[in-house]
Amino acid sequence: MVYVKLEGDWTDSSGVTHSAGESVDVDAATLAELQAEGLVSEGGGGKDGTDWVGPTSTTP
DSSP states (O other), X not given: OEEEEBSSOEEOTTSXXXXXXXXXXXXXXXXXXXXXXXXXXXXXXXXXXXXXXXXTOSOO
């Protein structure tokens, strides 16, 4: 299972609707479906679309 942030509204297999911006816990198959539909971003997790560089990085 993995947590992903939704880029759009999505209704899961149980009929529960999740809003864009919400983080949901999904399995690998569901993640692949969400990616194919463009409902999750494949980029970084930062607010500006970049990954966190971590505490050891020298770049801001």
